[in-house]
Amino acid sequence: MQTFLVTGGLGFIGSNFILKARKKLWANIINLDKLTYASNPQNLEDLQNDSGYHFVRGDIGDIELIPHVLKQYQPDTIINFAAESHVDRSILSPQDFIQTNVVGTFQLLEASRAYWEKLSLQKREQFRLLHVSTDEVYGTLSPTDPAFREDTPYAPNSPYAASKAGSDHLVRAYYHTYGLPTLITNCSNNYGPRQFPEKLIPLIILNALNGKPLPIYGDGQNIRDWLYVVDHCEALYLVLKNSSIGETYNIGGNNEQTNLAVVEKICAILDELAPKPGLCHSCLITFVKDRPGHDRRYAIDCSKISTELGWQPKEDFESGLLKTIQWYLSNLTWVEQVQSGAYQSWIQENYGDRETVLSTKAKS
Template structure:
C-alpha cells in the first residue's frame, strides 16, 4: 500500500447479526475500522435491533431483513456487495424451545445452513485471484455439540467427539458436519468455532443470567432446574466477538477453534451470585433474594457440565478472555437494571 493511501476495507456478511452474539460481532467489526458489515437477519423473537443502535448510522453498516434459506437473496447480497467473508451466526439456540418444537431448529440450523453454503459456494466459484484465496466461510457453533462432561477436570477441545443431547445441539452438530463436508468435497474455504455459554448486555430474557436478573430484581421467584448442580463455562460476549474476528481473519482453513472463558460455575452458584449482587446494588427492605430461588423439575436430557480448553486459539491466534466473570456479571446486571423498563419478563424456565 502506498503512503497516504486509504486502508483496504473488507466486506463481511454477518447472518443473525441482530441476535445477542451477532450484534456484538457487528459492533466489534464496525469498531475495528477496516470492515463493512452486511447484517442479514429475519428478526425473530430473539432479535435485538436496539443492540445495533451504535452502528446503524455508520456508512460501513447495512441491514437486510431476510432469511438465510432465501438463496436468491443471499446470492444477490454476495454478488452486489462483493462479500469477502461470511460469519454465520443465524440460528435457533434455546434448548427448552427445541424440546417444545424441534422443527424450526431443523429448518433454520440445518436446512438454512445448507442453503447458505450453496450460495456461498456459488459465489466463491465466481471469484478470481486474491479475492478467491482470501474468501472465508466462518461457521459459529456451540460446545453443546460435544454432549456433556462428568464433574471432574476434563474439558472439551477441538478433537472431542460429537455427542449432542438435545434437538438444539443435534441440529447444530448437523450444521457443523455440513460445513466440513462442503469444505472437504467442494473445497469451500471454511473455518469453524464452538463456544461456551455467552453472557452480557442485550441477551434475550429467556436465558439463565438475564432471566435471573429480571425476575430477582422484580422480587419474583427464580427457577433453577434440578439441584442447580449443572456447570457451565461462561464467556463474556465482547470477548467472544473478538475471538470470532480473529478466527475469520487468521484461522487455518478447514480447522475448528473452541472458545471458552475459563470460568466454570454451577447454575446455582451463578443464580446466587446474581441475587447477592442485586441485594447490594438494589436492595428491597425485608427481602433476601436468595430466598426467591425455587428448584423445579429438571429439563429432559439436561447436560451435566460444559467446559472448554481454549489453548489452541490462545496459542495460535493470541486470543484471551479478558473479562473476569465477576466483573462481567456486575456489568451485565448494571446494564439490565438500566434498561429494565424495556425488558419483558418470561414465564419460560430459561435455565441453562
C-alpha cells in the same frame, strides 16, 4: 476496508460482534437477519447513521435472496451467527431448529459456494466463511472428565445440539469436498449485554428486579463454562484474521460455575446495586422440575486458540457478571421492549407447568 456479511446480526452475539466491528473498524457490515422473536433492532440503534452498516431482512434459507445479497454487496467474509439457540425451545419445537440450523446452513453454504467459485483468484484466496457453533455438540461431561477439545467426538443430547452438530458437519464437508474456505468455532455459554431474557443470566436478573421467582432446574448443580460476549467477539475476529482455512477452534471463558452458584452471585450483586427493603434476592430462588436430557457439565479446553492465536479471555466471571448486571440496570427501556407479550407467553409455556421441587433450599 473489507465487507463482512453477518447473518443473525440482531441477536445477542451477532449484535455485539457488529458493534465491536464498527467501533474498531474491522470491516463494513451487511447484517442479514430474519427478525425472529430473539432479534432486536434496538441492539444496533447506535449504528442507524453509520454509512458502514447496512441491514437486510432475510432468512439464510431463502434460496433466492441469499445469492442476490451476495451479488449485490460482494462480501469478503461471511460470519454465520443465524441459528435457533435455546435448548428448551428445541424440546418443544424441534422442527424449527432443523429448518434453520441444518437446512438454513445448507442453503447458505450452497449460495456461498456458487458465489465463491465466481470470484477472482485473489478474492477467492481472501474469502472466508466462519460458522459460529456451540460446545453443546460434544454432549455432557462428568465432574472428573477432561474439558472438550476440538477432537472430542460429537455426542449431542438435545434437538438444539443435534441441529448444530449437523450444521457443523455440513460446513466441514463443504471445505473438504469443495474447497470452500470455512472456519468453525465452538463456544461455551455466552453472557453479557443484549442477551434475550430466556437465557439463565438475564432471566434471573430481570426476575429478581421484579421480585419474581428465580427458577433453577433440578438441584442446580449443572455446570457450565461462562464466556463474556465481548471476549468471544474478539476471539472470532482473531480466528478470521490469523487462522488457516478448515480449522476449528473451541472458545471458552475458563469459568466453570454451577447454575446455583451463578444465581447466587447475581443475587449478591443485586443486593448491593438494587436493594429491596426487607428482601434478600436469594430468597426468591425456586427449584423446579429438571428439563429432559439436561446435560450435567460443559467445559472448554482453550489451549488450541491460546497457543496458535494468542487469545485469552480478558474478563473473569466476577468482572463480566458485574458489567452485565450494570448494563441491564442502565437499559431498562431495552428490557421493557423485549419483555413483550410473546416473551411472557413463552415463559408461561416453559415454566408454567413445571412442579416446584423446593421454593427454598440450603445453598450448598
